[in-house]
Amino acid sequence: MDIESRAVHAAKSERAPFGAIVDPLVMSTTFECPSSSDYESRYSYSRLGNPNRAALEQIIANLEGGSHSFAFASGSAAASVMFQALNPGDHVIAPRDSYYGVRAILEQIFVRWGLSVTFVDMLDLVAVKHAVRPSTRMIWMETPSNPLLRVSNIGEICEIARKSNAVTVVDNTVATPVLQNPFVFGCDFVVHSTTKGIAGHSDATAGIVVARSQTDLSERVSLIQTKCGAVPSPFDCWLTLRGIRTMPIRMRSGSQTALAIARFLAEHPRVEVCHYPGLENYPQHALAKYQMIGGFGALLSFQVAGDKKTAIAVKNRLQLITRATSLGGVESLIEHRASVEPAGTQTPENLLRLSVGLESLDDLRADLESALAE
Numbered sequence: 001m002d003i004e005s006r007a008v009h010a011a012k013s014e015r016a017p018f019g020a021i022v023d024p025l026v027m028s029t030t031f032e033c034p035s036s037s038d039y040e041s042r043y044s045y046s047r048l049g050n051p052n053r054a055a056l057e058q059i060i061a062n063l064e065g066g067s068h069s070f071a072f073a074s075g076s077a078a079a080s081v082m083f084q085a086l087n088p089g090d091h092v093i094a095p096r097d098s099y100y101g102v103r104a105i106l107e108q109i110f111v112r113w114g115l116s117v118t119f120v121d122m123l124d125l126v127a128v129k130h131a132v133r134p135s136t137r138m139i140w141m142e143t144p145s146n147p148l149l150r151v152s153n154i155g156e157i158c159e160i161a162r163k164s165n166a167v168t169v170v171d172n173t174v175a176t177p178v179l180q181n182p183f184v185f186g187c188d189f190v191v192h193s194t195t196k197g198i199a200g201h202s203d204a205t206a207g208i209v210v211a212r213s214q215t216d217l218s219e220r221v222s223l224i225q226t227k228c229g230a231v232p233s234p235f236d237c238w239l240t241l242r243g244i245r246t247m248p249i250r251m252r253s254g255s256q257t258a259l260a261i262a263r264f265l266a267e268h269p270r271v272e273v274c275h276y277p278g279l280e281n282y283p284q285h286a287l288a289k290y291q292m293i294g295g296f297g298a299l300l301s302f303q304v305a306g307d308k309k310t311a312i313a314v315k316n317r318l319q320l321i322t323r324a325t326s327l328g329g330v331e332s333l334i335e336h337r338a339s340v341e342p343a344g345t346q347t348p349e350n351l352l353r354l355s356v357g358l359e360s361l362d363d364l365r366a367d368l369e370s371a372l373a374e
């Protein structure tokens with residue numbers, strides 16, 4: 001079935017009570033033990049499993065085309081578990097311009113626990129190859145990247161990893177499973193902050209790890225999920241599931257509006273450059289077209305002609321577009337990224353990141369037009 005149909009139907013439990021169309025929210029932390037005391041019934045304790053979490057894991061594995069998935073309390077928790085699943089001494093190759101939180105997790109936490117890390121430009125395949133060591137165990141990708149929207153070649157990087165016995169992980173948060181399925185290009189794990197486009201309503205924090213197949217590493221992810229317990233609440237799972245039902249149409253609509261806005265910004269005299277993989281003259285446009293399906297996402301960024309002050313002033317003149325962090329929600333959000341990222345960030349000082357929501361193109365364009373005009 002097509003993703004629109006799977007997004008609506010793939011999580012329905014077989015035995016919803018009363019014939020309910022929507023699964024009930026199950027907040028119980030514990031479940032009655034059958035008299036045989038062997039817990040044949042699937043659930044015993046909510047850290048180990050919960051029906052709403054199981055439904056979320058089932059549908060995201062289905063939408064990504066993976067075999068298993070494991071839900072966590074945030075995208076950051078999901079990313080952390082991938083690193084926790086490695087052994088001290090293992091080497092990780094990660095993108096220099098990834099979501100800064102992932103970089104911070106590696107640098108500030110996992111290096112102290114014995115991982116070594118090399119940050120590279122993932123668009124430079126020679127640099128990726130050169131970064132490989134005998135101890136390299138994982139190559140982390142994020143494409144399109146947040147906030148620069150850089151597109152890396154999943155298939156080529158997976159080929160490098162295969163030759164070196166490393167596993168590959170793609171942070172697919174910006175694209176969502178609607179616009180990109182990294183497993184098609186041979187990666188081993190997909191990670192999402194479902195807080196963003198998957199849940200889509202800025203009201204549920206969660207993350208997920210999807211495994212292409214059951215392996216020693218996926219078994220470790222499962223072990224860490226239930227033993228360490230960074231699991232999402234049933235309510236966050238329930239809200240995320242509700243968001244997923246409309247995700248395909250939200251992502252397609254957001255992509256369409258984002259493309260029109262990117263074209264408008266790219267032509268605007270007060271914009272130095274607009275970063276959006278859907279623009280025909282974007283450096284990785286051909287690759288994005290090859291890797292992505294039917295749209296380039298609802299996230300774009302642009303550099304205002306001028307300095308940090310000019311960029312912040314533009315942002316502050318917006319009336320409809322809200323000043324807030326995060327992305328992938330129904331409301332458009334704008335952020336001066338360099339202000340929230342640590343020193344040494346790759347993000348230019350005059351860059352604004354815009355997450356395009358479901359407002360009309362005309363209203364969004366008019367808001368940007370008047371903010372840029374002054």
Ligand SMILES: *Cc1c(COP(=O)(O)O)cnc(C)c1O
Nearest residue numbers: 074075076099146173193195206
């Ligand atoms: C937001 C985000 C994360 C972190 O997710 P949280 O749910 O905020 O912990 C990871 N990767 C990307 C690309 C993100 O945008």
